[in-house]
Amino acid sequence: MTRPTNNIGAAAAGRSTVVLGIETSCDETAASVVVRQGETGRILSNVVRAQWEKHRRYGGVVPEIAARAHLECLDEIIAQAMRDAGASFDELDAVAATGGPGLIGGLLVGVATAKAIAFARGLPFIAVNHLEAHALTVGLTDGLPPPYLLLLVSGGHTQLLIVHDVGHYERLGTTIDDALGEAFDKTAKLLDLGLPGGPAVERAAASGTPGRFTLPRPMLGRPEPHFSFAGLKTAVRHQAKAAAPLSPRDVADLCAEFQTAVADSVADRVRRAMVIASERLPNAPKHLVVAGGVAANKQLQSTLAAVASGAGYALHAPPLELCGDNAAMVAWAGAERLARGWTDPLDFTARARWPLDPEATPALGAGKQGAKA
Numbered sequence: 418m419t420r421p422t423n424n425i426g427a428a429a430a431g432r433s434t435v436v437l438g439i440e441t442s443c444d445e446t447a448a449s450v451v452v453r454q455g456e457t458g459r460i461l462s463n464v465v466r467a468q469w470e471k472h473r474r475y476g477g478v479v480p481e482i483a484a485r486a487h488l489e490c491l492d493e494i495i496a497q498a499m500r501d502a503g504a505s506f507d508e509l510d511a512v513a514a515t516g517g518p519g520l521i522g523g524l525l526v527g528v529a530t531a532k533a534i535a536f537a538r539g540l541p542f543i544a545v546n547h548l549e550a551h552a553l554t555v556g557l558t559d560g561l562p563p564p565y566l567l568l569l570v571s572g573g574h575t576q577l578l579i580v581h582d583v584g585h586y587e588r589l590g591t592t593i594d595d596a597l598g599e600a601f602d603k604t605a606k607l608l609d610l611g612l613p614g615g616p617a618v619e620r621a622a623a624s625g626t627p628g629r630f631t632l633p634r635p636m637l638g639r640p641e642p643h644f645s646f647a648g649l650k651t652a653v654r655h656q657a658k659a660a661a662p663l664s665p666r667d668v669a670d671l672c673a674e675f676q677t678a679v680a681d682s683v684a685d686r687v688r689r690a691m692v693i694a695s696e697r698l699p700n701a702p703k704h705l706v707v708a709g710g711v712a713a714n715k716q717l718q719s720t721l722a723a724v725a726s727g728a729g730y731a732l733h734a735p736p737l738e739l740c741g742d743n744a745a746m747v748a749w750a751g752a753e754r755l756a757r758g759w760t761d762p763l764d765f766t767a768r769a770r771w772p773l774d775p776e777a778t779p780a781l782g783a784g785k786q787g788a789k790a
C-alpha cells in the first residue's frame with residue numbers, strides 16, 4: 418500500500434502535525450490526540466480507561482477479558498478523545514497505535530482499529546513500540562531530546578538503556594527474571610493488598626518502618642547493570658510466612674522494607690549504568706530519565722533524585738498521569754516517527770514481543786521475559 422505523502426511532508430517541513438494515538442497493549446484502553454509543532458508537543462486530549470474491576474477477582478490481568486474489554490469500549494474512547502481535543506478526523510495527519518510488545522489480543526484490537534481509520538481517511542498508519550512510547554515521553558513533557566540515559570520500569574520490563582536517538586536504543590541492562598512492576602504486583606498479592614499492586618504496596622509502606630524485617634538487595638556491585646527481583650519477592654514470602662498471622666503493622670513494615678530494598682538495588686544499578694553511559698558518550702549532557710508505571714513510585718523517584726544529583730545528572734520523570742500506560746505517549750512517538758517519514762504498511766502484524774534493542778545480548782540467567790510492557 419502506498420502512503421499518502423502530504424502529511425509526512427508537513428511533518429518533515431516542521432509544520433504542526435496532529436496525531437491520534439491508541440493504546441491497548443495491556444489493561445488500559447486509551448486514546449489521545451497530540452499536536453507536534455517543531456520539536457515540541459502538546460496534548461489536546463488524553464483518555465484512559467482502566468479495567469481493574471474486570472480482572473480483580475482473578476488476581477491479575479486475564480488476556481482474553483482484556484481484549485474483549487478493549488473491543489467493547491475503544492470506539493467510544495476514541496470518540497471521546499476526538500471530542501476533548503475539539504478535532505475532526507479531517508484534521509489528523511496520522512493514526513498511531515501500539516503495535517507491541519504486549520498481550521496479543523488487545524494489540525490486535527488497537528492495531529485493527531487504527532488501520533481502519535487510516536484506510537478510511539487516507540492517513541498514514543504508524544505502529545508504535547510501547548517501550549519506545551514510554552522512552553520518548555520526556556520529549557513531550559520536558560522537550561528533552563536524546564541522547565539520555567533511561568530507566569524503564571513497568572509491569573513487564575525493567576531496563577536501562579541509552580536513548581541515542583528516536584529509533585536508536587542501546588540496552589545496557591535488563592532483568593534476569595521478574596520485572597519490577599511484577600515484583601510489586603506479586604508482593605501485593607501475597608500480602609493480600611489487592612490490585613493494582615504497586616500503588617497498594619506504596620500506600621502500605623507509607624506507614625511502615627524499613628529495617629524491622631530484613632530483605633536482600635539483589636545484584637549489588639555486579640559489573641553489568643542487570644536487575645533481579647524474583648529472589649526479593651521470595652524473601653518477602655518467607656518473611657511473611659515466618660511472621661504469620663500478619664498484623665497491619667507487619668504488612669506496613671514489610672512493604673517499607675521491600676520498597677527500600679528495591680530502591681537500594683535500583684540505585685546501585687543506575688550508578689553502574691551512569692559509568693557505562695559516560696564512557697559511551699563522554700560529551701553528552703547528563704540526563705537521567707525514568708519512565709513506565711513504576712516511575713510513579715515516590716520513594717523510587719526520591720532515591721533516583723539523590724543518585725542523579727550525586728553524579729551531576731538532571732532527573733526527569735513524567736507527571737503521574739503519563740507514568741502508567743496512556744495513549745498520549747503513543748501519539749507523540751507516532752508524531753516523532755512521522756516527522757522522520759517512518760510510517761507502516763497496513764499489513765503490519767502486531768507483535769507480542771518487540772525488543773527496543775534487537776542487538777542486545779541476552780542477560781546471563783535470563784529465563785523469562787514479560788509479554789507486556
Ligand code: KG4
Nearest residue numbers: 571572573598615616710711714741742790
Ligand atoms: O507501564 P505500566 O502502566 O504498564 C505496563 O506497561 O506494564 O506499568 C504498570 C506497573 C504495574 O506493575 C504497577 O503495579 C506498577 O506499574 N506501578 C507501581 C506504581 N504505580 C504503578 N509500582 C510501584 N509504585 C507505584 N506507585
Ligand code: ZN
Nearest residue numbers: 571710742790
Ligand atoms: Zn507500559
